[in-house]
Amino acid sequence: MIAKFHQFPISLALARDDDDIDKSTARLNAVRIDVSQNEREAPEHRHRKGQLVMPEHGGVTCRVPNGMWMVPPRCGVWVPGGMPHSNVATANARLFFLFIEPGAADLPERCCTLSLSPLVRELIIEMADHSEVATADAELITTLLLSALSRMPVEHLHLPLTAEPRLGRIASALVDDPSDRSTIEQWAKRMAMSENSLARLVQQETGLTFGRWRQQLQLIVAIRSLSAGATVQRVSADLGYESVSAFITMFKKALGASPAKYLRNFDR
Incomplete structure (x- = not known):
């Protein structure tokens, strides 16, 4: 499936309010959220797709049944598809959500915090901020980003619950x-x-x-x-x-x- 760059109407609790992204069969979907204009907390929910939450500013705490992860700037929390989770953002947070089709990337089967390289961060921002991108460019960025994400190191900002x-x-x-x-x-x-x-x-x-x-x-x-x-x-x-x-x-x-x-x- 060719990647598409979507800009859906979205809130921090998008999985409970809008399932357009989860129904999409694109390998990647990316969106940006300014928490000052949205909810700071998304109660427990789940996605069919895997989800990477990346703060551009501020921080996010993600809680899953067996742990809590802190996501400072320049990192992202990875939540595999189907896993129940909740997100709580700081009041000053600006966030990017990357939704990944199951099997599209070699990513961990468990929740974790990833340290993201400048290249990966810029590719995520590019995807979220441009809704209309030529098909060839979209596919190239998607392939590059999925490959790079699989090599990002894990940060140990995890509280076992x-x-x-x-x-x-x-x-x-x-x-x-x-x-x-x-x-x-x-x-x-x-x-x-x-x-x-x-x-x-x-x-x-x-x-x-x-x-x-x-x-x-x-x-x-x-x-x-x-x-x-x-x-x-x-x-x-x-x-x-x-x-x-x-x-x-x-x-x-x-x-x-x-x-x-x-x-x-x-x-x-």
Whole structure:
């Protein structure tokens, strides 16, 4: 099927409101959304097609049944076709949605965050911003983009989630109040468990220690807030750190760069 560049009327919750794109048999469809003019949140839904969400500005958090992914600028979250998911964007976000026909590209079978090259980003923007493109040009861009996407590296901005009810309650509480610095012993008491039992449960369900699991959530919250324009000082305080330097040390150890340098890397 020859690719077509569509500009459908669209909102962040498009899958619930308009299924024209999902019915299309084109290998690729691309659209742009300015969140300031649309909903910031799309409740859980699914697409027949695979979906890549790429912020041009601001950030997006995508939640699926077994995890949560943060999508800062210069990355994209990949959601395979048929997977239930919800998206929440920062108020300043400008987003691109790329819908990919099943089997059209060699992309992961699981949800993940991809680091996108400048070429891939520009091709997505070109597709979304030009509704009328010559057939030969459309097919060339489509083929190039599908090939390039399959080589994009995975970023580890993922919080494993689980259907286990006690861990679900802890995760919800930490999302609501990421500044909560309660120890694993204190959380265990709240869940009517021993500390060792909770530690084993987190490891079994998520593959991470309790401390690493909570830190991953804090990183997602931090990147989301920084992408929305919050200062490092504000984010540090919101996460309950006693000092900005302690927060920067944690961030740099986890992601290999200070918050300022990390975000600058995405602005290139």
